Amino acid sequence: MMMTDTWTRIIDQAEDLCSMILASEQALQYHEAYHAVYSDQSLVEDIRLFQQMKEHYEDVQRFGRYHPDYNKIMKDVRVQKRNLDLNEKVANLKVAENELQDLLDEVSLLVGKTVSDSVMVPVSNPFFSTSSSCGGGCGSGGSCSCSA
Numbered sequence: 001m002m003m004t005d006t007w008t009r010i011i012d013q014a015e016d017l018c019s020m021i022l023a024s025e026q027a028l029q030y031h032e033a034y035h036a037v038y039s040d041q042s043l044v045e046d047i048r049l050f051q052q053m054k055e056h057y058e059d060v061q062r063f064g065r066y067h068p069d070y071n072k073i074m075k076d077v078r079v080q081k082r083n084l085d086l087n088e089k090v091a092n093l094k095v096a097e098n099e100l101q102d103l104l105d106e107v108s109l110l111v112g113k114t115v116s117d118s119v120m121v122p123v124s125n126p127f128f129s130t131s132s133s134c135g136g137g138c139g140s141g142g143s144c145s146c147s148a
Contacts (some may be wrong), residue, residue, distance in 0.1 A: 002119060003016075007062065017107070021103065021104070022121060024100075024102045024103060026096070026099045026100040027095075027100055027103075029096045029099065029100075030093075030096040030097060030099075030100045032096075033089070033092045033093040033096040033097075034093060034096075035088045036092065036093070037090060037093050040089060043087065043089060043090070044085075046080075046083070049080070049083065050080045050081065050084055051107075053073075053077055053080055053142045054077065056073060057073050057077045060073045060074075101124050105121075105123040106123060108121050108122075108123065109123065111120050
């Protein structure tokens with residue numbers, strides 16, 4: 001493919017859009033929340049321990065209730081997850097992450113609709129997916145109303 005003036009302008013506009021997203025309030029809040037979580041060494045250690053516990057949980061899941069540590073691991077994972085979820089820094093990071101994802105979903109939908117109304121744009125928030133031409137039912141064996 002040859003680089004034309006049109007392609008150069010598109011690339012420049014994409015870089016401008018990227019810069020605007022990175023300078024957005026949502027991105028700044030996400031970076032602040034991320035730094036707050038991962039600069040707290042005790043919280044980082046709790047996250048590491050939870051990840052190890054999740055790996056053990058996945059091993060236990062292969063055997064289900066027949067695993068000798070099933071009940072203990074199930075309870076421990078839930079308790080540790082709840083402790084992490086109740087941590088204010090982790091909660092702020094999750095909120096900031098969701099807000100940034102919503103911004104990215106909105107931008108993706110705008111760019112997709114600019115190209116064509118029939119462009120399918122995957123989004124993480126079901127609120128945004130209802131505005132697309134196909135409401136996510138394509139995987140249901142043709143029950144959706146799209147023309148794909």
